[in-house]
Amino acid sequence: MIRKTDPLLANGPIILSPQQLHACTRIRGNLRSGDARRLHDLLAFHIGSFLLAADSARNVDLDLAKLLARSLDQALKTYDKLSPDRTEWLRVAVEYLVLEDDANLDVKDMQGLVDDANVVSAVLEHCGYHHLAKPIRDYLA
Numbered sequence: 001m002i003r004k005t006d007p008l009l010a011n012g013p014i015i016l017s018p019q020q021l022h023a024c025t026r027i028r029g030n031l032r033s034g035d036a037r038r039l040h041d042l043l044a045f046h047i048g049s050f051l052l053a054a055d056s057a058r059n060v061d062l063d064l065a066k067l068l069a070r071s072l073d074q075a076l077k078t079y080d081k082l083s084p085d086r087t088e089w090l091r092v093a094v095e096y097l098v099l100e101d102d103a104n105l106d107v108k109d110m111q112g113l114v115d116d117a118n119v120v121s122a123v124l125e126h127c128g129y130h131h132l133a134k135p136i137r138d139y140l141a
Helices: 018-029 036-057 062-076 084-098 112-126 130-140
Strands: none
Touching (some): 018 084, 018 112, 062 112, 062 130, 112 130
16 A cells, blocks of 8 residues: 655655644654654653643543653653654654644644554554553543
8 A cells, every 4th residue: 555645754654634744744853863762751741831820721531641751751862772763753752842833733622642642652653562552542532
């Protein structure tokens, strides 16, 4: 089966939403050089800020936010052992999660984290973290 996607994403995870593809392409174009520690700190800061903002919003799925953060945190523990392609995709997953202006607004939209969860689980699958992607997919089912 030939995948008809942006050439930049052709060898990456399967992401079907045009908005998600656009955001991932934008993130890949703007990637900063980073390591697992910076990504972990970025993830921790975002989740903390997200939980504070979500506390007043009351329409956010906090369990999903925690599941995404835990899954990415676990993947980042083996970041240095991944191939360059997979480290780049793992960076995309973290950056997508922290990106407020993706396919849906994370805090203001009831489904705001669902698009993030789809991208994160697709990237985790692509990077070989099937055991981390499965709980996300099960949660969304």
